[in-house]
Amino acid sequence: MDWQAFALTLKLAATTTVILLAVAVPLAAWLVLGHSRWRGVVEAVAALPLVLPPTVLGFFLLVLLGPRTLIGRGITTLLGHPLAFSFSGLVVGSVIYSLPFAVQPLVAGFAAVETAYVDAARLLGAGPARVVLSLLVPLARRSLLAAAILSFLHTVGEFGVVLMLGGDIPGATRTLSIVLYNQVENFDYTAAARTSAVLFALSVLALGVIYAGWRPRGGRRA
C-alpha cells in the first residue's frame, strides 16, 4: 500500500472540500435567492464539469496554467513555479472538476427552505450573509453534508484531471487513482486490489454517513 499517495489523496480531497464549500455555499445561495438574469448562465457553467470529459478539462487547465498563457505566466511569476504538475495545481483542477457536486446538492437544499422563513429573516433586518449562515445553512444542513461528502469522494476518485494536470510525481501529485493505474499497468493485481479496496471502503463509508448514519436532530425539517 502506497501510504504516501494515500495521505496525499486525503489531503487533496480535504483541501478541495473546504475550498469548495467556501465557494459553493455563497454561489448556491445566489442561484436560489438572486434575481440576476445571469443566473442561468452561471448555473450552466457550474454544471459544465459534469458533462465535460475529465481529460478535456485537465488539458484545458494544463494549457491555461502553463507558460503559453498570460494567466499561466502571471501565476508562475507570482508563485515562483507553474501551477501545473504541483499539488496547488491539482487543488485548482479538483475544485473546478468537483464544483457541481458541491453546488447542486446545496441549490436543492436551499431551494427547499420555505420562502416565508427568508422573508421573515429579511424583515427582521438580516442581510444576505446572515440569511445564508443563520437560516439556509442550518435548515439545509443535510444538503451541506451531502455536498461535502460528494466533493470529498469525487476528488478521492479523480483520475483524468490529475493525470493531465499533475502527472505522476510521488509526494506531490501521485494520488491513489494514479497508483492504482500504475499497479494495473505493471500487472500487480494483488496491490491493485488492495488500493481498490481502500477506495471502495472510503466510498461506502461516506455514503453510509449520508444515507444512514446521520439524521438531523428532531427528524425531518419542518
Next chain:
Amino acid sequence: MLEISVKARRGSFRLEVDCLLLSEWTVLSGPSGSGKSTLLRIMAGLDQPAVHGPEQARISLDGQLLTDSANGFALPPGRRQTSLVAQQPSLFPHLSVVANIEFGLRGLDRKARKARGEEMLELVDAKELVNRRTRELSGGEAQRVALARALAPRPRLLLLDEPFSALDGASSDALLARLERWLPANRVQTLMATHDATDAFATRAAVALLMDGKLEALGPAHQVLAHERQRLLARIGGG
C-alpha cells in the same frame, strides 16, 4: 401617517390603492382575493412593482419614503422599521422560541435582548412558552410568538395579515385589546388585514375596505361596514 399609492398587476389581478391613513390602527377589510396580502407585501418591501410598465408604488411613513418606484427607490425590508405577521407564523424551526424573538435584536446587548424578549412574551400572554421549542407549539401559540418576534425590534409600522386565525374568538379579542393599548403607546402604526368583519368591530380602528383590488371606502367601522354589521346582527338575531 401612512401614504400609500400602489398600482400593481399579478397575472390578471389588478391592485390600485391610493390613500392616506392617519389612524394609528387601520383594519384592511375585504374578502379573500381582494388584494390585502399583496398590498401588505408591497408595503413591507417583499414585493416590488415592476420598474417598467404600468406598475408603480409610492409609500411613505411619517414623511419618510419607503418605496418610490418612479425613482427606482425601495428601502430593503429590514431597513423600513416595518414588521409583517402573516397567517402562517413562519417561526424558524431550528431555533427556540427565545432565539426566534431575539433574531431581530442584534443591535442590543445580551441583557437588553433578554429583557425585550420577556417583555414581548408577556405582551402576547405567552410567558410560559419561553423555554419551548418552536416545533412543540400549537398554531395559536406559534402566532403569538410570531407577533412577539415582529414587535421585538420596535417597528414603526406593523402589518398584520390575518394574524390571529388560529386563536379562538375570546383569545383573539383579549390579544387585540392588549395590542390596542400597547401599540399606540409605543408609537407603532398598525394596518391589519382581515376578511373577518368582527375583527374590525372589536377595535376602535378605522376601516379601509378593499374589493377586487380597489379601495372602496375608508372611515369608521360603523360606517364602512354598516352593511356587514346589519348582516351579522341579523345572523345573531336569527340564530
